[in-house]
Amino acid sequence: MAKRALITGITGQDGSYLAEFLLSQGYDVYGLVRRTSTINFSRIHHIQDRVTLISGDMLDQTSLMSALEQSEAEEVYNLAAQSFVQTSWSQPVFTGDVTALGVTRLLDAIRKVNPRIRFYQASSSEMFGKVREVPQRETTPFYPRSPYGVAKVYGHWITVNYRESYGLHATSGILFNHESPRRGLEFVTRKVTHAVARIKLGLDEYVYLGNLDSRRDWGFAGDYVRAMWLMLQQDEPDDYVISTGETHSVQELVEVAFSHAGLDWQAHVRQDERFMRPAEVDLLVGDSSKAGHVLGWEPQVHFRELIQMMVDADMQVVQEMIEQGRIDVNHAG
Ligand code: NDP
Ligand code: GDR
Numbered sequence: 001m002a003k004r005a006l007i008t009g010i011t012g013q014d015g016s017y018l019a020e021f022l023l024s025q026g027y028d029v030y031g032l033v034r035r036t037s038t039i040n041f042s043r044i045h046h047i048q049d050r051v052t053l054i055s056g057d058m059l060d061q062t063s064l065m066s067a068l069e070q071s072e073a074e075e076v077y078n079l080a081a082q083s084f085v086q087t088s089w090s091q092p093v094f095t096g097d098v099t100a101l102g103v104t105r106l107l108d109a110i111r112k113v114n115p116r117i118r119f120y121q122a123s124s125s126e127m128f129g130k131v132r133e134v135p136q137r138e139t140t141p142f143y144p145r146s147p148y149g150v151a152k153v154y155g156h157w158i159t160v161n162y163r164e165s166y167g168l169h170a171t172s173g174i175l176f177n178h179e180s181p182r183r184g185l186e187f188v189t190r191k192v193t194h195a196v197a198r199i200k201l202g203l204d205e206y207v208y209l210g211n212l213d214s215r216r217d218w219g220f221a222g223d224y225v226r227a228m229w230l231m232l233q234q235d236e237p238d239d240y241v242i243s244t245g246e247t248h249s250v251q252e253l254v255e256v257a258f259s260h261a262g263l264d265w266q267a268h269v270r271q272d273e274r275f276m277r278p279a280e281v282d283l284l285v286g287d288s289s290k291a292g293h294v295l296g297w298e299p300q301v302h303f304r305e306l307i308q309m310m311v312d313a314d315m316q317v318v319q320e321m322i323e324q325g326r327i328d329v330n331h332a333g
Helices: 013-024 047-051 061-071 092-113 147-166 187-202 221-234 248-262 289-295 301-325
Strands: 004-006 028-033 050-055 075-078 118-123 170-174 208-210 239-242 269-271
Touching: 004 013, 004 050, 004 061, 013 028, 013 047, 013 221, 028 061, 047 050, 050 061, 061 092, 075 092, 075 221, 092 118, 092 147, 118 147, 118 221, 147 170, 187 208, 187 248, 187 301, 208 301, 221 239, 221 289, 248 301
Parallel strands: 004 028, 004 075, 028 050, 075 118, 118 170, 170 239, 208 269
Antiparallel strands: none
16 A cells, blocks of 8 residues: 655645655655635646645644544655745744644644654754854754744754654654755745846846845755655654755855856845844754765755756746746746
8 A cells, every 4th residue: 555645835845846756656645735815836736636635724723633634644744834034023923823833733633643653844954043063963052043943943842842752753854945946936046046037038137135145055955855755764753954064155156046147146136134134044054964874865966056957947937937928027025
């Protein structure tokens, strides 16, 4: 019999790659989707006939229990979150409700419906925030710098707590930034690569950014979902850092993206206070040697290749928009 997995956040960047990966492994894949007034299945459109979507919300405990019962899942991947750091300052309570308490709702539903379920929690390098150690590893203390980071620390510790309190197979993957052509337009990599395409194709002249000095450890989402699956195949639940071990500044990202399109970034990048954060995470770089030893996981795609892949994909997206007369001049900021 095929294994059954339930993914919360299946309509997001990671959810779509994870669903593809699990299908390729022969899984029956179920996805939790929340009710919206317009359909937002663009990332899973190509696999929609191969996955089963179940209506539910991380804010609604009853719907989570129903999703577990309906799917009879053996593995649950909790990817659902209010995941945009900037928004977490304007919606701190909502972010806490979904991104922190949502984890408890799901873990408690698992405990009641089927405590043998293997659970993956999407923890984040944002938990390291004002870093206490370089590079950051599983034992590095947390110091979150945003309501989102604080919510993720809660989600991490409640996962550890349910593992220790109830013996659940509950694992926390502490993933550093990972990107792809499916990244939301508000995140800095995709904002830049999409802007490069629009500038190159004559639709815009400038892109407005915040802090160019912050440094991130950027990997490819397709590589990172494989690590999530590997974690749940281990006999014992544990915590793992997943990262590339390289760090680059936002300015380097900008330079690589613009130069790939043959453009001079200084002519097109403007700084704008609106995109500065009340508290910044200055430097992230992970040490994923534990994942290397235990899971046999290594990243395949590195920074320059990743950004170039995203620029190429956005050139195609914007070109098609132009050809189809669908130019949206108010693209995400
Ligand atoms: P996205 O923002 O692309 O996707 C988030 C998903 O969560 C969407 O499917 C969204 O649904 C869903 N969601 C949000 N709120 C609710 C809710 N109340 N009920 C049900 N579903 C909800 O995030 P990513 O794919 O990039 O990230 C996946 C997870 O990994 C997140 O938890 C994120 O915080 C975490 N993470 C991400 C990293 C990264 O670099 N990408 C790094 C470390 C951790 P909808 O489509 O309806 O909005
Ligand atoms: P991050 O990703 O906050 O690391 O969280 P984001 O791409 O939003 O920011 C990265 C860095 O770029 C700086 N920056 C800008 N960011 C955005 N979004 N827009 C801008 O215009 C801009 N200019 C500069 C930011 O200040 C920051 O330093 C992501 C999310 O996916 C989280 O859900 C996840 O947990 C972490 O990565 C790991």
